[in-house]
Amino acid sequence: MSIPAPLPIPSQPYRITAPRILRAEWHKLRSLRSTWVTVISAVVMVLGVGLIMGATYTSGGGDSDVDTVVLTLYGSLLGQICLVVLGILTTAGEYATGMIHSSLTAVPARLPVLWAKAAVFAATVLTVMLATSVVTFAAAQAFLHDTDQAASFTDPGILRALVGNAGALTLMGLLALGLGALLRSVPGAIGAFIGGVMILPEILGMLPYAVVERVIMYFPTQAAGALGSATPIEGTASPGPALLALSLWAGTTLAAAALTLKRRDV
Numbered sequence: 001m002s003i004p005a006p007l008p009i010p011s012q013p014y015r016i017t018a019p020r021i022l023r024a025e026w027h028k029l030r031s032l033r034s035t036w037v038t039v040i041s042a043v044v045m046v047l048g049v050g051l052i053m054g055a056t057y058t059s060g061g062g063d064s065d066v067d068t069v070v071l072t073l074y075g076s077l078l079g080q081i082c083l084v085v086l087g088i089l090t091t092a093g094e095y096a097t098g099m100i101h102s103s104l105t106a107v108p109a110r111l112p113v114l115w116a117k118a119a120v121f122a123a124t125v126l127t128v129m130l131a132t133s134v135v136t137f138a139a140a141q142a143f144l145h146d147t148d149q150a151a152s153f154t155d156p157g158i159l160r161a162l163v164g165n166a167g168a169l170t171l172m173g174l175l176a177l178g179l180g181a182l183l184r185s186v187p188g189a190i191g192a193f194i195g196g197v198m199i200l201p202e203i204l205g206m207l208p209y210a211v212v213e214r215v216i217m218y219f220p221t222q223a224a225g226a227l228g229s230a231t232p233i234e235g236t237a238s239p240g241p242a243l244l245a246l247s248l249w250a251g252t253t254l255a256a257a258a259l260t261l262k263r264r265d266v
Contacts, residue, residue, distance in 0.1 A: 021112050034089050046079045047135065050136035054142070057144060073165050087121060090121050093186060167243070176189065178257045201222060218241070220246055226238070
């Protein structure tokens with residue numbers, strides 16, 4: 001009885017590389033139904049509200065002093081909720097389904113998985129929301145061209161505000177993604193975002209202290225609002241410090257999630 005020959009050993013064994021991890025995370029993100037539902041919902045919210053604002057606006061009304069970009073992108077407040085949910089599902093959702101065990105088994109170093117998730121999420125959201133912001137502004141201006149809110153892409157601050165709006169939505173989503181990885185619970189992360197990011201600044205704003213008002217300017221929601229305006233908004237930070245503050249919020253949350261991922265069991 002002959003002994004079967006041993007299987008040949010591959011000359012180049014399978015290697016874990018950054019492009020392969022990114023490709024795997026991109027495949028997971030785009031293959032989930034929740035991704036399509038949340039992203040499409042965000043686009044519909046921004047575009048739909050923008051068209052409504054443009055179609056119903058009349059010169060000299062109560063919104064005549066509102067920044068043009070803010071007026072046309074009011075729907076970003078609703079779209080942000082969808083993207084926050086997507087960010088949380090991107091990380092905490094894997095803990096809920098148990099998929100995280102397979103992900104970290106394939107990549108024992110762990111941290112590249114988190115960075116790949118953040119990179120794929122950021123690239124996707126920034127691309128989609130920048131295109132949505134530009135299309136929404138152009139579509140709304142088709143109704144506003146003969147009003148006191150008429151503007152064009154070449155006007156001062158317009159392009160910066162459109163890019164800033166998309167960047168703010170992306171960073172808010174990354175903050176939520178970090179919370180999901182840190183808390184490992186979809187309900188817990190959503191509750192933490194609502195309580196800490198949306199409600200807490202409103203409560204602190206009731207305190208009669210000037211220093212508190214100044215600090216609140218750099219909270220995530222307030223900083224995001226400053227990035228999406230073509231003209232300065234009273235009581236908010238300028239775009240540069242606002243971008244830095246929002247980046248630090250998102251970066252700090254991701255760093256805390258990375259530390260937790262490295263030290264805790266799955």
